[in-house]
Amino acid sequence: xxxxTFQIAVLAxxxxxxxxxxxxxxxxxxxxAKFALTFSFTEARVGGIAIDVDGKxxxxxxxxxxxxxxxxxxxxxxxxxxxxxxxNEQPERAALLPIRKHFGLFANLRPAVCFPxxxxxxxxxxxxxxxxxxxxxxxxxTGGLYFGQPKYSREENGDTIAVDTMVYKRSEIxxxxxxxxxxxxxxxxxxxxxxxxxxxxxxxxxRRTMNELAKQYPDVQLSHLYVDNAAMQLIKNPKGFxxxxxxxxxxxxxxxxxxxxxxxxxxxxxxxxxxxxxxxxRFGLFEPSGxxxxxxxxxxxANPIAQILSAAMMLRYSLGEPxxxxxxxxxxxxxxxxxxxxxxxxxxxxxxxxxxxxxEAIAAAI
Ligand code: IPM
Ligand code: MG
Numbered sequence: 001x002x003x004x005t006f007q008i009a010v011l012a013x014x015x016x017x018x019x020x021x022x023x024x025x026x027x028x029x030x031x032x033a034k035f036a037l038t039f040s041f042t043e044a045r046v047g048g049i050a051i052d053v054d055g056k057x058x059x060x061x062x063x064x065x066x067x068x069x070x071x072x073x074x075x076x077x078x079x080x081x082x083x084x085x086x087x088n089e090q091p092e093r094a095a096l097l098p099i100r101k102h103f104g105l106f107a108n109l110r111p112a113v114c115f116p117x118x119x120x121x122x123x124x125x126x127x128x129x130x131x132x133x134x135x136x137x138x139x140x141x142t143g144g145l146y147f148g149q150p151k152y153s154r155e156e157n158g159d160t161i162a163v164d165t166m167v168y169k170r171s172e173i174x175x176x177x178x179x180x181x182x183x184x185x186x187x188x189x190x191x192x193x194x195x196x197x198x199x200x201x202x203x204x205x206x207r208r209t210m211n212e213l214a215k216q217y218p219d220v221q222l223s224h225l226y227v228d229n230a231a232m233q234l235i236k237n238p239k240g241f242x243x244x245x246x247x248x249x250x251x252x253x254x255x256x257x258x259x260x261x262x263x264x265x266x267x268x269x270x271x272x273x274x275x276x277x278x279x280x281x282r283f284g285l286f287e288p289s290g291x292x293x294x295x296x297x298x299x300x301x302a303n304p305i306a307q308i309l310s311a312a313m314m315l316r317y318s319l320g321e322p323x324x325x326x327x328x329x330x331x332x333x334x335x336x337x338x339x340x341x342x343x344x345x346x347x348x349x350x351x352x353x354x355x356x357x358x359x360e361a362i363a364a365a366i
Pocket of ligand 2: 253
């Protein structure tokens, strides 16, 4: 049997990044054994650790390692040590935004899955989340207010003016729309497009483009919500959603709301997919949705599941290995069903475990 070898850039970053990354690698080692795949990992610094050692959050060497890889497995960046730096030098912004731009990572997939066994962790009223829910947020990641030019602040006529520019081209909306429609086709075939078409020119174009592309996907039911209303409906009826597509800033805000109502940030992976298509998928960066959790870093109690599920998304979206991805998803489900819980999702009657025990149990269930 021939084995396929994949080059993976490992950017563990700060806080709990390195410890949860170790568990993702443990699970990938179990995948190697079972699926005749080989992973060749190259570690590179990013975030606060890179600021300390290399003087910048995203060193050239790290970009080079990523360029030479099939995918990027990313941990998390930032922490109290770097919080007093000027905003555009802070690890989150100075590492994440340039890496997104450099690799054209325009499509951000953020599944917000509330497992039926974990609904107790949700801050939303029990009857609204009973049985769990499963929403996929598709967020545009390289356009809009984040990157639009001009962008500056300056003194003018005795006042200070700050300018950000919201720009979308039809082609940018079309490519994220295709990702969202295709994702919906693989799920419950319902797509909610979020905009502010009652106020913004950008959103008028967004909505028109979504409606035009819908003709190419007659099996998908497209609906539209204004972003403020979407924020309300998500709290009121999270089970009513399947796939949500939104521009960069709206998607940033709504994806945090979705993550919070699942109640377990430590369970949520994400994928940021690029322009570069390969025969196996799209080049991408895969990272947990939660942050560096500096308060629990180094204690061996962080939940590694988000990082492990991010590795599964990498197999599915970049490496063209859906069976291996499904094996990881299934192993996580088995371990949750068996009652293993890290502190963040623990409840009475379940077994509290640490980061490593959780990783080992999932690897063993592959
Ligand atoms: C996210 C984060 C980033 C963003 C920040 C850290 C720049 O909030 O990935 O959602 O706004 O995109
Ligand atoms: Mg955010």
